[in-house]
Amino acid sequence: MNKTDKSVKTHGKAAITKPDEGKPALHAIKGGKPALVKSLPARPAVKPAAAKPSLLKAAPPAADDTPVIALNLEAAKLSPAMASYFKKCQDKLGFVPNVLVAYAFDMTKLETFVAMYNNLMLGESGLSKLEREMIAVAVSSQNRCYYCLTAHGAAVRQYSRDPLLGEHMVMNYRVARVSKRQRAMLDFAVKLTVSPWSAEDADRERLRRAGFSDRDIWDISAVVGFFNMSNRVASATDMRPNTIYHGQAR
Amino acid sequence: MNKTDKSVKTHGKAAITKPDEGKPALHAIKGGKPALVKSLPARPAVKPAAAKPSLLKAAPPAADDTPVIALNLEAAKLSPAMASYFKKCQDKLGFVPNVLVAYAFDMTKLETFVAMYNNLMLGESGLSKLEREMIAVAVSSQNRCYYCLTAHGAAVRQYSRDPLLGEHMVMNYRVARVSKRQRAMLDFAVKLTVSPWSAEDADRERLRRAGFSDRDIWDISAVVGFFNMSNRVASATDMRPNTIYHGQAR
Amino acid sequence: MNKTDKSVKTHGKAAITKPDEGKPALHAIKGGKPALVKSLPARPAVKPAAAKPSLLKAAPPAADDTPVIALNLEAAKLSPAMASYFKKCQDKLGFVPNVLVAYAFDMTKLETFVAMYNNLMLGESGLSKLEREMIAVAVSSQNRCYYCLTAHGAAVRQYSRDPLLGEHMVMNYRVARVSKRQRAMLDFAVKLTVSPWSAEDADRERLRRAGFSDRDIWDISAVVGFFNMSNRVASATDMRPNTIYHGQAR
């Protein structure tokens, strides 16, 4: 791969060093605060003391010499909202997730991705955040998406404080000893991923009998859909996860 | 299916009759005007005289007694931006696409969906709008998504002024006599849909050799991803297309 | 493709201009009258006034500059029975279906194909003609056969006077709101297409419980079999449907 100096890879750091604190474009949608950053503290910090300091020293996207994606796209100037958002990621997570760096060649694409992601994964729902992450990983396992399995596998480990649950979702969700409700949710998620044409009334009824409301069914479907999208964008571009994810919450 | 009176199905009309012309939430992202409506006139109106008048008489979402989706979700009050957007759809298309009605139970979800859709399908790209619609249909054919095959099959017929091309994309994209460039694009789109794990450098190289820039590759991948998402949301909810699509541009 | 002047493509017209009205070979099998032509009027002519006149002006197989198949096969002289049959097609349908033109390089092959087709699709059966066409399209959808989806999709639209039903069969038969009996029939047809080895007593019992006689089960199976044959012949030869089908009964 012949990357130019101005590729996405090298962009992250520069953008972060000069955050533009203007009125964020994302504000209007999320009600004033980007939801991801707002919600992130809710993730139980399993090993916060150990993990964060070392990470903050090195600006992660730039510190890793692997390009974030295998496409040569020139970074755009971060919009004020996104600059603020990246800074908050850096402050709270210790790094900017590579998926955000990957989308940062175009502010509209980045903002709409962030808005949809935050609404789906962090917004109000009858599904817990852990359940949404479990779906994310079970779907990504079917699609064998390296980026999403890594980033969201870490999230399952963090939210659940159960490292094995994360591995179960990555390897074969059927081995996880989850509730009947969660099993029905995961069975549907995988079926919808593998054979979307086969979803029918009987499937919706099965979810209702397992305790899900119609709104919950929408939310399950939307998360399944979102990761079927992200898995393909990530695989098509050879998107690489931040290496820090691998060790998180083991 | 036991739908209540306040289900999504009956919502559309009411919302459209009292559009709230306040400051649109979507404004900040799209720069003042929802892109879909702005771009829609670009679609060549193949049979405008015949099609629109009859449609305007009946407010379409309500006129069809089929529920838009098989989930019982109560319609939310349209945000000013979305009310304006729905009104423009009604004015310019003669109907509000059912997918918008389906998302209208939650304004944030509707707005983020619209923002992402408009950016991908109508925004600037090295891919023509027709090419993006061709991808949409070829992907939806693999996933056998009734809603998307119908709505976007119509779009391919309209943009191309070639009714057969729309059928080719629905039935088997391999029978279409498209350019080598477009064939490479569609081959990649279908591969990424069917076996996303198998996308590799060789695939990206093949697209480059067919004349696509790295940004184009992103756009192909993003459209493929988007319809792999939408196909699943539509199938999971048994989303039904507006019947008008079936006859358009034949 | 380098087609010679004597290829199948250019044959149809010549053959039709000099029909040999001798005793038809097919007579012995069908009891005096080729079944297809005899039965065709039974198809409700949805838009007869509009459709037929314009078609009769142009002799369709010749008017379309697309070769009927991608093999260079020289047309045989039509046997008297087949010449008569082609003429009746032209008179009643307004065109000779391209599949007949494709087989017309060999009279025995053409006659046996016509005899089997007419018996299966138009002969006596506990299945209505519409039901047989529904099977044809659902099977062809699994095999993604452009020719059969087009020609028989039109037939479903015509017989049912329901344009959407034709689209449902083409796109995903599961979205059609058919009777339980018809759903059982289609489920079996698709299963037999996709995994013929898995057909067992339980499947036959399911059909019986849905109201089908053993003879009906034979007929379903025979139609499924026939289109699994025709789909492959059509795909192997890149057979192209008459363009008129696309617009019929929309």
Next chain:
Amino acid sequence: MNKTDKSVKTHGKAAITKPDEGKPALHAIKGGKPALVKSLPARPAVKPAAAKPSLLKAAPPAADDTPVIALNLEAAKLSPAMASYFKKCQDKLGFVPNVLVAYAFDMTKLETFVAMYNNLMLGESGLSKLEREMIAVAVSSQNRCYYCLTAHGAAVRQYSRDPLLGEHMVMNYRVARVSKRQRAMLDFAVKLTVSPWSAEDADRERLRRAGFSDRDIWDISAVVGFFNMSNRVASATDMRPNTIYHGQAR
């Protein structure tokens, strides 16, 4: 299975005892003599002395207490042509193939099946009869059709005088050490069986380069199609082969 006395199983014998030698319905198509019987002597009789006498003693369809198919269909009176044909089968083969018994509930279906079969498998072609049988078995192996693997596996053993070749076609055609021409033929046959939608110009070109004419390509495709039909009819009806096939030409 509750079979009545008048089921297909017991029919064969009665029909054969009173052959009606009137004008055969099939005559018109095949030119006076059913092709199958005419051609059958061409099969090298590998162990004729041993095999035939013992078989002639027992009228085979009746001697085997297994019903020919799992559907309860009443035998029709054999037409003169078919009675004559069955008698010739009995005389020359020593038995009537069960597939013919299975179709004998309806003379038109039986006659059209026989006519198509004879034309395809025994008529003139650039493919040898052995090659057509090899295709039959390779296709039937993909569809795991017990009837066709048994009956046509025996035919491959007989025509080739190579028992192993029959086993190779049944088990995995790739292990057979056939000519490049035949390998190309079998590769196409299996591809067309497994993924008919994927047949394209490149496949036809590959066959041409392997030495096949366009007419040969039609014949390969037609045989592939025919067995994709027969495999499904046989599996759907649980058709059972005559037990004599198993031991033939080992």
Next chain:
Amino acid sequence: MNKTDKSVKTHGKAAITKPDEGKPALHAIKGGKPALVKSLPARPAVKPAAAKPSLLKAAPPAADDTPVIALNLEAAKLSPAMASYFKKCQDKLGFVPNVLVAYAFDMTKLETFVAMYNNLMLGESGLSKLEREMIAVAVSSQNRCYYCLTAHGAAVRQYSRDPLLGEHMVMNYRVARVSKRQRAMLDFAVKLTVSPWSAEDADRERLRRAGFSDRDIWDISAVVGFFNMSNRVASATDMRPNTIYHGQAR
């Protein structure tokens, strides 16, 4: 294939001519006598008089000019245990199974293979030897393994004295009229072969209800596993079965 003179193909005979009758390495594991040979007489010799004499004349592995495998591996000197074992095979079966010849390039690999095979297929178990062979063939049919289908298809025919049962296992186990217990066993064997990830508590319960103990379930699984291994080693190396198998117990 360019085989050297010292390849596996030519080894068998030499090894057999100088058996080393020292203390067998396998002794410690099998309790003094290699189980395969000890158990082999238990196989009902269906046509012993005819089959063995002619075979004994020609030392089979060498008599067949087909290399046993498509890899050029030099034969090792047979260990005393293996020399004795090969001699017993020759004495009792009339030939040394080619799989043993194939492994004979390395004595440890040969001995561990033999030890595992003998324990699984001939050791004590709640499954009869025939049932284990039925599993072997049903699994090998899914994997289309020429070697195992041939060798173990013969074993099913021999143990069952039912030539058709062997064919059923090779072609499509679903057509065999076996007990409910055996059908449950085969269904599980094929499911575990095709989608091992899907084996769950419900599958084990189904086997228990069909009369299998937990130890039986282990044995079924171990035989399924063993042939999923052997099928792949055989296919990867193009292992060829002794031709004698083809005619055994027909």
Next chain:
Amino acid sequence: MNKTDKSVKTHGKAAITKPDEGKPALHAIKGGKPALVKSLPARPAVKPAAAKPSLLKAAPPAADDTPVIALNLEAAKLSPAMASYFKKCQDKLGFVPNVLVAYAFDMTKLETFVAMYNNLMLGESGLSKLEREMIAVAVSSQNRCYYCLTAHGAAVRQYSRDPLLGEHMVMNYRVARVSKRQRAMLDFAVKLTVSPWSAEDADRERLRRAGFSDRDIWDISAVVGFFNMSNRVASATDMRPNTIYHGQAR
């Protein structure tokens, strides 16, 4: 699951507390020392100081209240060889791998499994131990085997000292940046796992061109085969890995 007190789960500890140091049955095969234990020190101990002490305190199989397998099999008395072997595992690894505990209901099965495993994974080969473990994990990923992905994923991390490489093998081997030689090896391993029937001369030639000898090809195939076996035994019995694996070498 209703496990008795004497089930495999509780066996390990008792067996280990009273090792029988008599002449080991495995001796004859492996030349005096079980190969696994002998070779294990070769694994680079990535975090030995931290990992081992805490593990030694709790006898691992008993300390975990999850049954090792979902079958109720009573532990056998460990043979002297196996008792010695388990003790060495405990001493060197800090635990007895659960797969050994699972097989310990039958000493012959345990010994043959250990003998084959040690020969394949630790014996002499042109493949490094890491390469064999990479194959193990890539195969197990296709089969989604929780046990093997966990235990051998840890082994890849340990041998390679590259935690990411282990994740790559688990998630999607195609994302790993390995040598062309290793990529060819993994491509073949996955192909042989997914479609064993398709392995042909061209595949072997591809491996030879990538630098593998014929003996190496055997070894690759044998490791692929072994894990296709183990994956199925593990999935069929719901085998659970020792929890310690999850955190090793991260």
